[in-house]
Amino acid sequence: MTQISQQHPNESTNFTLMVQTQVKNALDEDIGSGDLTANLIPSTQTANAKVIVREHAVICGIAWFNECFKQIDAKVTVNWLVTEGQLVQPNQTLCTIQGLARSLLTAERCALNFLQTLSSTATASRKYVDAIAGTSAQILDTRKTIPNLRLAQKYAVTIGGGHNQRLALYDGILIKENHIAAAGSIGNVMQQAFALNSGKSIQIEVENLDQLQEALDAGATSILLDNFNTELLLKAVAINSTAKPKAVLEASGGITLDNVREIAQTGVDRISIGAITKDIRAIDLSMQFTATA
Template sequence: MTLFNQYYPPNSTAFNGLVNDQVKSALDEDIGTGDLTALLVPASQVVTATIIVRETAIICGIPWVNACFNQVDAHVKINWQVAEGERAQANQVLCEISGPARSLLTSERCALNFLQTLSATATETSKYVGAITGTQAQILDTRKTIPNWRLAQKYAVTVGGGYNQRLALYDGILIKENHIAAAGSIGAVMAQAFALNSGKTIQIEVENLQQLQEALEAGATSILLDNFSTALLCEAVNLNKQSGKRAVLEASGGITLENVREIALTGIDRISIGSITKNIQAIDLSMRVKTLAR
């Protein structure tokens, strides 16, 4: 089970509350005091519309799309032709929507924003997951997310087959170079982390093999290897084995689709990648309306 699902199990009150809150905020931002352009359409006009994907993608964000239309108008009906997490092909119809024209037009942009962005994260994640098939490594996200979209993007990573590194600062301790510098040493900062008795995971980032050895000696059980070359990752894995496999090792920094498999084959346990949430290209989607009788 991913961290996201521990906090927000699918279809739970927590999950539905998260979706509804994010959608309300997005609609408030977009509509404000009212959709002036929608007033150009007769109030009695009823239409159907389809959402079409223009490129191959892992579809993610269906709960957010449903909430966008339903919060604007509970009478809108949506018939999905794909499931959450399903791979869709270019020019495939994803769903058919019917209801008052004004409601569909007012909801359109927010719904597509969620769908194109979350599908992008899920699709990019799935590429990395596919690239390391057959290795022991897992693909993880980072905190490099779109502001206020953190949890939605963390969810999208799981839909794409990845895992969550941690949801936020409250969800685990990650000791980086500035924490080490402020505390004085790896041993000192690790001792302080253990003394918190937070009940959360404690991970420390190291930049070379000497720091890795210090972290292992300080009792670290989760270590982030920052910008290690492939050769150094192999040495780090061997060093960890010599110490009795004390720690879960995670590679981070400079990871691309071109080198991720090579990194995974070093025997590393986890690979965290910021680009799956911060360097994404929105999936090309469009909504097309067909007019029905008034």
């Protein structure tokens, strides 16, 4: 299980490069050959702005927000009044911005897009993490992410207190129903996975208790319990408790804020939730703008 770094961008070259690349792509998409509307503003006009949040949220994406303005105009200054990962209240001012009016207006949309999207993922993650507080389970993400924002969203999950699954297909082996069918059996597919000697994690998805036992007998040490109800999860945990070695059990499918605590209390080790990255609603932010002399 690979965890995206939570270091400040200046402390992580890979993180910085990721942010720079994603911002460049977003600005290229938005601006193209030029911001026609910004040309209506005198080139020397300066302005102040502030960003206000309209709802409770966990703030995430400060590095992306800053980078949007930096790539447009390095002379723009952004003064943050909150920190990454901070829980904020409705109508709270997040930051103030000063610079050329054209620069502020051109960078505004992309900067807010990153901030409200990543804050949404962090906020959703925090809700699930808080819901299972006091249990031994962890909240994990999946590969169900917004295209081209996977690493950013996985970072946001960690800001919300969650944990990362494999980053991509190259980062681990996850054996699902169709893989088992193609290989002929759970025993066969596990044997082939071990034979690869990839040095990566191997996890197998099972759909019932018989498959769970087959996976354990085949030497599986990480098992995904797909759409198991609470009763079946309890039985799965009991079966696993006598296995040698025991496997890490992960519940997935049909999990909501209403049932996640009950699932965590069955004794599973991990709970993976696609909704924290794919079923998000952007946090409501507003950038208020004032021209200066």
